[in-house]
Amino acid sequence: MRIALAQINPVVGDISGNEQLIANSIADARAAGAALVCLPELALTGYPPEDLLLKEHVLSDAAAALGRIAAQVEGIVAIVGYPERADAVYNSAAVLADGRVCGSYRKNHLPNYGVFDEHRYFKAGLRGALIELNGALIGLSICEDIWSSGAPESDEAAAGASLIVNLSASPFQAGKGTAREEMLAARAREYGVAVAFCGQVGGQDELVFDGHSLVVAAGGEILARAPQFEQWLLTCEVPLQTTAFSSDEPPNVDLIGSFTTSAPSDDTSLDHMIARVESDDEAVYAALVLGTRDYADKNGFERAVLGLSGGVDSALVACIARDALGADRVTCVTMPSQYSSEGTFSDALALAAALGTELLELPIGELMDGYAELLAEPFAGREPDLTEENLQARIRGNILMALSNKFGWLVLTTGNKSEMAVGYSTLYGDSAGGFAVIKDLPKLLVYRLCELRNRRSDSPIPESILTRAPSAELRPDQADQDSLPPYEILDPLLEGYVERDLGAEQLVAEGFDADTVEFVIGLVDRAEYKRRQQPPGIKVTGKAFGRDRRMPITNRYHG
């Protein structure tokens, strides 16, 4: 049987736009001779629609759109993810055939951890579902359902399914694609069925979806794989068995309907792609590019602006912005103060020139003097301290925001996860902006991605940016490592504390120095109020700051 997986990039809330995208995908799949086409989880609303799902009119709009799509479906069966309004709201996969909605499978396993809040919106289905198509039985499932062994897939396989399809919206994180492939192959072998996984692609606020749709044969081998990070209609011939459905056992599966389609076309030019899987670092870079592009485009920004300090973080963000939007949609701004070195300034110029972006130069010395004068009286008798450093960062933030306000540009912030963790950033200063591109990248990963990007032919990042000791340049001769452990220690320590939720004792048991552990944990805990006010940015690790990690600000735990 020829099947198609429509790896689409819907826009959250754009029900009419998504309707069109879905209808076009179904038409394309039919034209390609497919008997079955799958779309991603909640394709009609985009994923995650969050509290849009609490609005009854959103649910009725989605139902109306589903009906319009169904009316055009002839000669093919389409499985489309949508929010189903019944006695409660379900995360459902509708079966569209013969011009109508023939029934739905309701997601059984609702994730409510990490970035997921599905119990907030949905009631869990309790039964599996099958369709009979050209004599073969096909089981339906949605995302989380298939991540654990058991029902509904085991029931569907026991009822005779020789293919299980899974509609997904599975957020990207480094390494997850490979793990998911292995999981799907294990399920295929366990049940002796082929598995077709159709994933959403695209950026949505904090999340990027990498697609990575694929078909696995019953023996576990990959039959087809779509490229990651782009829309794709993946088609594949899957050998299926003809089996009769027995409604007696197991009892926990419904047969939604029996359908026949005409034989597929003889067009053998169909792609049967097995795209290569990107390496972890390549995939992270691609995720950042797609996430930035989609945030800008889906929110209607013509251009992005960022401050170039001459450091490694803003260098990486400039590369990502250029690769996401094109050089003619990016403005870089250099805002030197008396503490900026000649080296960082000339590096910023060289980088902007290599990337071909606009560069504005707006020195902030006089504004620093202005604030110092105004605050001289209340600050009388006090030494300069972090206050004055923060003022510099805030002047720069004000300038970028003024450019944003005047010209409608999106401000990209340049802070990384290591500094976000320990609070080494200025609220309303360097963290001021609309999108925090690399907020989930530990500093060492920032370096790795710079090197990866520089291996492309244009090598835009000057070597001196990569070799200079990291510094915020907010006071003379400042360096990150004056007040922080080396990143080779800090980053794994943060990974243990933030991503694995280890406590001080456990971290010391893993070999970290006890004083360093206590110092770093204290920094992380005290910076929660800053993180609560950060712009969204792209999750690439197992646990990102944002909806993935929900810590109280008022918190006296120091265990």
Next chain:
Amino acid sequence: MRIALAQINPVVGDISGNEQLIANSIADARAAGAALVCLPELALTGYPPEDLLLKEHVLSDAAAALGRIAAQVEGIVAIVGYPERADAVYNSAAVLADGRVCGSYRKNHLPNYGVFDEHRYFKAGLRGALIELNGALIGLSICEDIWSSGAPESDEAAAGASLIVNLSASPFQAGKGTAREEMLAARAREYGVAVAFCGQVGGQDELVFDGHSLVVAAGGEILARAPQFEQWLLTCEVPLQTTAFSSDEPPNVDLIGSFTTSAPSDDTSLDHMIARVESDDEAVYAALVLGTRDYADKNGFERAVLGLSGGVDSALVACIARDALGADRVTCVTMPSQYSSEGTFSDALALAAALGTELLELPIGELMDGYAELLAEPFAGREPDLTEENLQARIRGNILMALSNKFGWLVLTTGNKSEMAVGYSTLYGDSAGGFAVIKDLPKLLVYRLCELRNRRSDSPIPESILTRAPSAELRPDQADQDSLPPYEILDPLLEGYVERDLGAEQLVAEGFDADTVEFVIGLVDRAEYKRRQQPPGIKVTGKAFGRDRRMPITNRYHG
């Protein structure tokens, strides 16, 4: 039987501090002759502990603290809320007696809507639980359990309970206290049992808990009620029946143990308070005072600072800050520009004088000129617009944050819910700070609370602040109502759109003008990115911006 309800104010994460508070409450209750003392839901960690619950060492620390508390419990039975680590994590009520933890009831109904994420952390219990105390059977329940009719309370009553206790952490919102009393009275009558409700009190980031602990007789009448918004040990004599527990039916209830205590002391001087219930507006004001005080004190701030514009919002926040912290812990700052009127300036001075707070005067005109000069080249050929207005607000934000950085003060922001909804505030400007005291107050409620506060003897708010047309004073002769519908229309429209999740059609059906509806919905939707970066503030309505309302930023729904 004499029972005690310990309405305590724990600090989230402060397990050792909470342990002491709980142990002291139990000792006080025993000294008061109570046979039973109840503490609030998750009293050991404070509520809500959020992702602290994902850390295994937090759970083991809580278990150790519970064991230490239990070891001291003699001559009384204590019911204490804590996170129970077993095969999964449960939101449990431990029964402490005879120097040990005798067992636990596990919360059956886990809320996962609004501000609640309990499915993220807990597995639901499936059974009711009873204790036998001096021959009477007492049923246990936790918060959400009792909000709907049925198990576990119905099972506990059927098994012979004549008292049901409910440990709660029920976030304040206007009007909820009365609704809760009515619900508890209805349950008491339905099951023919007395009901004792023990609530947490105190502020925790976005939430305030008002306590409002009470005892309802089986006939529905109030036997005792603690004052709202303060710690209180409420004691009460409750008439109970002696009944034998039958383990045969119903099957879904466990008997945790049978206990006897000596007869209570003859001290009849015990309070048997029935505190009055505050009016809705009085309760909101008290909630804002408590929430502000607890945010400052629990996070270690000695002093708060806010900008006084001469408008009604900052006037109200100044009153709340003074009432929460005392005049000697509040600094007001006036930051006039060329657009500030003489009237607002003198009103700000008069208000600060009436409140007795410190006042700093820091005019921002020269800094405005400095930014204009720096940005003259990139802005060449462009008219002044919102950009320049935002710069004024950001200069003021920078000044307040500089005072915060230099002196360690908490910056209170002064934006209300109406302007937060439509985005009439400047990100990193007037919204820059640590705590947004009135972010959940619609503008009309701001006026009502000012009038309420002025009815107290000091009447601090000058009448001219209350009668002047609202204006941001960011350009000449600006007034809110130039670009917004009157607040008498805007506030109810926002209530329908934000709190009740109505769509445009439904709002028009309720009588709002269609163009106004479309205009306002557009403003609300486009301001989501600003709200995502706001400081936390106190929830007082049915749906606050923050964890209560989780909207995507990237969202093309315009239905």
